[in-house]
Every structure is written in C-alpha cells, then in structure tokens.
Amino acid sequence: MVHPIKVQLNDLMVKREEFEADVSLRSERLDAAGVGLHGSLLDKEGYPRADIDIMSIRTDRKRIAELTNDHKSVTNQIEKLIQELHAATKDSKPSHDRPSAPAASTTDKPPEQSNGIAAPVPAGRPVHAAQYSRPLAVVDGVSEASPASRAGIQVGDALVSLGGASWESGTISLQQIAAAVQASEGKEVPAIVLRQGETVSLKLTPERWAGQGLLGCHLRPIGDTTRG
Known part of the structure; x- marks a missing residue:
C-alpha cells in the first residue's frame, strides 16, 4: 500500500511541474515579443508601443509573478512532507531493525585524495x-x-x-x-x-x-x- 504522504507528494510534484511549464510558455512569449519580464512597453516618446500586444504582455507578467509565488509555496509543502515521510518511516521501523550508530574512530573519516x-x-x-x-x-x-x-x-x-x-x-x-x-x-x-x-x-x-x-x-x- 502506498503511503498517503507519498500520494500527496506526487500530487504536489505534478502541480509544481504544471507551474513550471506555464511559466516557461509565458516567458517564451515575452521573449519573442522582445520585452521579457522587465522590458519597457513605451516607445521613445513615452507612448504605448504599437508593435506589441501590451494587454497580453501585462497578463503574462502578472501570471508569472503569481505562478512564482505558487511554485515557492508548493515547494515548501513538498519539503515539509518529505520531512514528515522520513519521520514516519523511521518511527514505523522496529527498534531492532534500526542500524546502531558506528563507534567513532579514525576510519570513519572520508577517504582523501592527494589534494586533500x-x-x-x-x-x-x-x-x-x-x-x-x-x-x-x-x-x-x-x-x-x-x-x-x-x-x-x-x-x-x-x-x-x-x-x-x-x-x-x-x-x-x-x-x-x-x-x-x-x-x-x-x-x-x-x-x-x-x-x-x-x-x-x-x-x-x-x-x-x-x-x-x-x-x-x-x-x-x-x-x-x-x-x-
């Protein structure tokens, strides 16, 4: 049986990938328009540029900002669930199955190359x-x-x-x-x-x-x- 936390993790990762795909698509549109996220929408005389779809650009920029915040929120949720999954898995293991901590010794140090x-x-x-x-x-x-x-x-x-x-x-x-x-x-x-x-x-x-x-x-x- 799949652990319920793993089910939640999978759903959140799918959602995060959808956010990333949406941001990528909108970013490509902004780059194709030659303005990106921060390029000016005004011409040299200070008037709205007539060679671009200003409304669509503003919509994409706003949506990217929203998706960025959503992506951060979902990533934080994923990190929290991973910690909960580690704790739940560890607690569910019988004590005699848990590996004991190795005794401290000089052999516990990582092997080193000649450059240290x-x-x-x-x-x-x-x-x-x-x-x-x-x-x-x-x-x-x-x-x-x-x-x-x-x-x-x-x-x-x-x-x-x-x-x-x-x-x-x-x-x-x-x-x-x-x-x-x-x-x-x-x-x-x-x-x-x-x-x-x-x-x-x-x-x-x-x-x-x-x-x-x-x-x-x-x-x-x-x-x-x-x-x-």
Whole structure:
C-alpha cells in the first residue's frame, strides 16, 4: 500500500511541474515579443508601443509573478512532507531493525585524495553515515526515465556525496553540485544518499536525455547549503 504522504507528494510534484511549464510558455512569449519580464512597453516618446500586444504582455507578467509565488509555496509543502515521510518511516521501523550508530574512530573519516579533497566512494561499498554526516540537498522530484531515476534515486533521498562532491570536500552550494555534474557528463560517478535513516551507495551517469538537465531530478538545499 502506498503511503498517503507519498500520494500527496506526487500530487504536489505534478502541480509544481504544471507551474513550471506555464511559466516557461509565458516567458517564451515575452521573449519573442522582445520585452521579457522587465522590458519597457513605451516607445521613445513615452507612448504605448504599437508593435506589441501590451494587454497580453501585462497578463503574462502578472501570471508569472503569481505562478512564482505558487511554485515557492508548493515547494515548501513538498519539503515539509518529505520531512514528515522520513519521520514516519523511521518511527514505523522496529527498534531492532534500526542500524546502531558506528563507534567513532579514525576510519570513519572520508577517504582523501592527494589534494586533500574527499575522494568518491565506489558504488556498492558499505559506507557509514558518519563519513558523510551532513547532507548537501534533499531530492524532492525525480522525472521518469531520467538518469537519476535509472540510477535508483528516489524522492526524499538526502544527497550527501556526488562524484566526490560533499560537505567535507568543501561543496556547500547547489551551484557547486551543478558544476560537478557538468564536469562528469557521460561518466559514471558514485553517489551516496541517506534514505530512511540508512546510507545507500549508487552509480549515476549525468547525460543528455529527453528532459531537462543532465540528471532529471530536483534538489532542494538543506540549511546552510544555500550559502555561495
């Protein structure tokens, strides 16, 4: 039986995708008119331009502003539900099934390359959560048939490492994650996520596909990861 929170998450993600598609369509119309979101609708003499449909442009601009606010609201709801799903799943597991915290030791530190940056952990290798204790972002959307979906990434996963990019290696923003993804296009890279309190090692290949981006998943910053 599908968890009711997952049903709500799916509905909200569909709604968010509809918002994004609507914004994209209206933005394309504004760009085609040569005015965008902020271009002037007046001519050099200060009169309304006769070469554009001012009413339609104003309507699109207003609707984009509304959709942007709606998108932000839905994204916040998705993030809240993901947290609730994590808590509900964790609480539903018998105590004897929950992994105990590993004892602190020097072996719990991430492996390092010669340059001091945390090295990627091969997919399939057991990984202690203590090695990557600070997630970079949470996955709040995965497109069907995308590279992320094929790799086994799921909504609610907390991304802690991607191709060696982690908090420990100095990665603290989604821009840095995006740069790491771009640099790994067409190459298989290890990814580590926290899922329902457990650490999962995956193999991911960023590549062009039918949808947008190289991964096909939407990442939401966690706490301080929004810092540039």
